[in-house]
Amino acid sequence: MRCRIISTFSLYLVFICLIFYSPTYYSQEKNYDDISTYCSDPLKLYTNKDGLPQSNVISTAIDSVGKIWIGTQDGAAYYNSRSWEIKNMPAQSKSNYIQAIKVASDSSIWFGILRGGVARLYKNKWDFYGVKDGLPSDYIITISEEVTIEKQSVVWIGTNKGLARRDGDKWEIINTDSEIGLAGNIIYGICQSSDGTMWFATNKGVSNYTNGKWEILALPFELSGRQIYKVFQAVDGSLWLGSNGLIGKFDGKNWQIFYIGDEKNNNVITSIHQSKNGTVWIGSMRGAWKVNRLKNNTYSSPDFIRFKIGTGSKDELLIWSISETSDGSLWFGTFLGLVRYTEGRWKGLTERMGIEQGGTTAIIQTKNGDYYFGTESGLLRFSNGKFETIKNITGSILYLYEDQEGALWVSVFFEGVYRFKNNVWKKYQKNDGLADNRIWFIYQSLDKSIWFGSDAGVSKLVNDKFTMYTTADGLNDNTVLCMYESIDSTLWFGTTNGVSILKKGRWENFSIENNLAGKAINDIYGYNYGEKKEKTIWFATLGNGIYEYELKTKSLNNYNSTRQPYISNNSVYRIEEDKYGKLYFLTNNKITRFTFINNDEILSEKFGIEDGLPNDEGISSASFVDLKGRLWFGTTEGATYFDPYLEVIDTVSKPLIIERIYVENYYSEINISENINFNYTQNTISFEFALLSYFRETENLFSFQLVGFDDKQSNWTSDYKKEYSKLPAGNYTFYVWGKDYGDKISGPIKLGFSILPPWWQTAWFRILMFIFFASIIYLIIRFYISQKVKKRVAELEKKNIIEKERSRISRDMHDSIGSNLTRVAILSDRIENDINNGTMDKNKIGEIKKRIKSIGQISRENIDSMNEIIWSLSPKYDTVNSLIFYMNHYLNEMFENSSTKYIFDFPEIIKDITLTPEIRRNIFLIFKEAINNLAKHSQATSVLVTLKVNEFNLEFEIEDNGIGFFESNPYSNENMPGFGLDNMKIRANSVNADLSIKSSSGKGTIVRFSIILNS
Incomplete structure (x- = not known):
């Protein structure tokens, strides 16, 4: 092409430059010789059926966490790899x-x-x-x-x-x-x-x-005067402008012009985007183009991208916008919905071999570069950039094969086989020597023999003559589905009843000793792990997975859908190998790839519709490796190929987010990037998370752990929500991991939160309770100690009282009984002297009688004193009732034989109130002293004693009508007893009692006594 440099100084200089230079143009025209031009990349379409508010996606963007946002004619929405959330x-x-x-x-x-x-x-x-x-x-x-x-x-x-x-x-x-x-x-x-x-x-x-x-x-004349719809800067600093049907690239000095689409039709450029690999993507009113970045910051001419979204859809699709997520997926906002586009994966080919034609039943590329595709309705050839139907052959194609001489062999269902050699078709049927007209495979051995498998045995064609082998010759079954020749010229035949071997002209039943009997063998493949000789033979079975036979150890390994390394389905049709030694298995559900790592580990991968396959269901006999190393497979809706040289290996860890938190089953709008505090009533917490991996997103898995509650990390699960119910108060950290379809792990990300304890479990409350209970314990201990002290004091007081009582008794006995006994002794001595002297006259006898009478009186006084002492000491008399009884007894003794009238007024019913011996004794002695004084000195003719008592107080009053006395000198005569009124007051004070005596000469005397019993 000619090159024209456009200056930016002015349009005048532009026209001058036109004299010397012509512009550099790049149009969409290109060479269509390669079949890949007609293949479509893996696309996924999202529409309103998938949750979009509306299918016309005008704008797209990727937010800061990696979610894809779209704008439609009826609102916005974002996708979290699981569901769409609409935002009006x-x-x-x-x-x-x-x-x-x-x-x-x-x-x-x-x-x-x-x-x-x-x-x-x-x-x-x-x-x-x-x-x-x-x-x-x-x-x-x-x-x-x-x-x-x-x-x-x-x-x-x-x-x-x-x-x-x-x-x-x-x-x-x-x-x-x-x-x-x-x-x-x-x-x-x-x-x-x-x-x-x-x-x-x-x-x-x-x-x-x-x-x-x-x-x-200043713009070049190609853009001058036009509306410019898009402006974009590439990573190399060049400026890209989009107009109607063309792109202008300006590097600061020179312009390059790219024509997009048909110049005669409007094709407004709607979007420009540069992907991570440097490719510039252009969206327009008539579809998408890509401009590959080459070395030295140059770019290829635009390539048109076929957007085959569904059967019957047009290649030209209105593209509104383009965005790219972290995994390299491109997102196109289109008139029909949001399209996800992923490069470096499987490509689909459905032209004239789609679902209407029954899918692709057989594939081959011949040595001259032509491709042949078998369908249920005939044979299709791609040659020199064009597809054509082979009119010579009709019907369902079972198998395609090219022999060493370049002849093409075609097996047609129930029609035998066709050979295309030197532009001539020749047909072979059962009448020509084939075992049957339904041929399952065609194979040429190293000796150039052509083999045909059928339901009636296997046929061998040599020099245009057929030889047939059946069970009669050593085959273990007549239905022969596949064949393989190992390097040592051993022929392996797969039947519906296992494997038979033809080695050096001798048939062997390989199935019996290797547990393959009864298994239908669809394909046999020898794998050498990069060496010259096979190390293993692989068998694809119908329903039993894959078997690997190790030639050295003669051991058989089975791979199926239930154990690692997994295969996608147990019905395996074909086995192929790429240039890197990876094995591919076409199955009834997806394609499985085995990658061998250090010969002792196998990485298993599955590929399906989302990877670019027209359909997940494969078709038996439909696989081939073309001259460029691309692996072709047939499905029920067309062919697919994979180019291992262009594979984009996804090594990116995808963004992982905690999207929502539910508290007590209600969505909580809180900042999930910070530690959160919940009160004790908010202890049912749910976390909703998302892995922003958009390719095969249904295979995203999660694992989680709540540190502080869970003992270990959970197993991987597709659940994107985890609920914890009735969490106890404490500090927690929630961790979540994500794993995408390729087992790449993201995370963990974490979120700390706390469940605050109820007020009765808070630290301040516990401190308060500690102080409270410590105080209670202190008071109890103090009370206990005080009680012990009181008890000890009481014991000491009691002991002291006993000592005092003993001293008192000793004094009393000394003062009263002792003195009386002394008097008795003196009187007794006098009587003895009088008797011993013999001077017993009448006068002496009278004196002796008086003395004996005095002795009797003194003895009775001693008895009364002893009774009083015994009464005061006996614990059984330590009650108010006993005191009153003894007081009444004493009154009776004092006034029983006298002319003095007395009344003792006391309650009929008295509670059982206990008195200490000291109080009881002192009350009685005060009472006794008052009665004695009254009887000896008052000359009273009547006495009234009134006693009142309750559980708190005891009081009595003694009133007489005697001669009375002056309080300043009560009873001042020679007959006044030793105790006197002072002793009464001393005794009252000793028990904290009140004592009052009121008297006047000639008006009698009143003695009042009162004591608080609980003092």
Whole structure:
């Protein structure tokens, strides 16, 4: 091609340069010789049936955590690899049409609403801006962000009436009236280049803004005067502009022009994106293109990408927007929905061999590069970039094979086989020597013999002559499905009843001793692990998985769907090997690949529809490795191939997030990035998490552990929610791990939280309770000690009382009984002297009688004193009743034989109140002294004794009508007893009692006594 360099100084210089240079053009035209051009990449379409609010996806974006956001004609939504969450705009009644989405550096998400202003979502809170808030128009077309040198965020809004610039909380309107450097007022696209310059694609060209200055970019004549719809900067710093049907690439000096689509038809460029591998993707009104980045920052011509979303869908698909997730998946917002596109995987081919034709039943590429595909309805050939149907052959194709001479062999169901050699077709049937017209396989051995397997045995063609072998010759079954020749020329035959071997002309039943009897063998493959000779022979069975026979050890290993390494299905049709020594197994459900690691470990991988297969169900005999090393397999809805050289190995750990927390089964809008405190009533916690792995996302697995509750990490599970019920108070940390389809583990991520104890379990309450109970214990101990002290004091007091009582008794006995006994002794001595002297006259006898009478009186007084002492000492008399009884007894003795009348008034019923011996004795002695004084000195003719008692007090009153006395000198005569009134008062004071005596001469005497019993 010719090259033309376009200067940017002015259009005048451009025309001068045209004289010397011609432009560099790249169109979509290319060589269609390779069949891959007609193959489609793995796509997955998300529509409203999958949860989108509406299928027309206008805008896309990836947020700060890795979720994919879309904007539709009826609201926004995001995908967490499990489900779609719809987000309607805050003013959806006005408009819910999302024209643009921008994720800002602060993680806020901006939504440009067509005829509805701008909405901002930040931490689940909405802000809304319209014309009243500073926008030039509510017709929003695009949104972008400028990050300043100071790392400040400035938001730019493109509308149909100019720009709005938001710096902080301040809005500024910019249009062609205010800035001559703005090319046009309809702003289609905005981007920031690596040097901080802001670029604007408008309806009248491109402008840039830097350091407060505006400037219009001079464009080459191919773009001059056109509307520029997109502006984008690639990683190499080049600027890419999208217009109608063409792309302009500007490296700062020179322009390159890429034509996109048919120049005669409108093909507006809607989006430009550069993927991680450097490929530039272009979305337009008529589909998607990619421009591969080559060495030296050059780019290939655009390649058209076929978007075969479903049977009958068009290749040309309106692309609105393009985004890319961390796993390298590309997301295209289209008119039909959101399309996920993944490179480096399986590609599908359904042209004229899809479900309508019964799928792809056989595949082969001949030495001249032509591809042949067998279907249920005939034979299809791809040659020189074109597909054609082989009209010579009709019917269901069972098998395709090319022999060493380049002849093509075709097995047709119930029709025998066809040979295509030197452009001539020749047919062989049972009549020609074949064992049967239904041929399951065709194989050429090293001796150039052609073998055919059928339901009636195996046929061998040599020099155009057939030889047939059956069970009669040594086959273990007549239905022969496959064949393999090992390097030592041993022929292996797979039948519906195991494996037979033909070695050096001798048949052997391999199945019996190797446990393959009764198993249908679909394919046999010799694997040498990179060596010249096979080390193992592999058998694909119908329903029993795969068997690996080790030739050296003669051992047989089985691989199936129930144990590791797993295969996707136990019905295995074909075995193929790629250039890296990996084995591929076509099964009834997906394709399984074994990768051998150090010869002792096998990595098993499964591939299905999401990987690019037209259908998960494979077809027997449909596999082949082409001349470029690509592995081809047939499915019920078309063919698929995998290029191991172009495989993109996904090694990226996917973003893992804790998405929601439910407290007591209610969603809690809390910041899950911080430690959280819950009260004791909020102890049922549920965590909802997501692994943002979007390829084969249904295979995402999770493991979790709540440290502080769970003893160990859980097993892997597809459950994305974990609930913990009735957690006790404490500190916890929740950990979660994620694992994607390829067993790549993300995490753990963690979230700490606490269940606060109830107030009665808090530290302050426990401290308070400790103080309380410590105080109680202290008081109990103190009370116990005080009681012990009191008891000891009481014991000591009692002992002291006893000692006092003993002393008193000793005194009393000395004073009363002792003196009386002394008097008795003196009187007795006198009587003895009188008797001994013999002077017993009448007078002496009278004296002796008086003395004997005195002795008797003194003895009775001693008896009374002894009774009184015994009464005071006996514990059984320590009651009020006993005291009253003894007082009454004493009254009776004193006034019984006298003329004095007396009355003792006391309650009939008296509670059983206990008195101490000291109190009882002193009360009685006070009472006795009062009665004695009254009887000896008062000359009273009547006495009234009144006694009152209850559980608290005891009091008595003694009143007589005697002669009385003056209180200053009571009873002052020679006959006054030794105790006197002073002794009564001393005794009263000793027991804390009150004693009063009131008397006057001639008016009698009143003695009042009162004591508190519980004192």
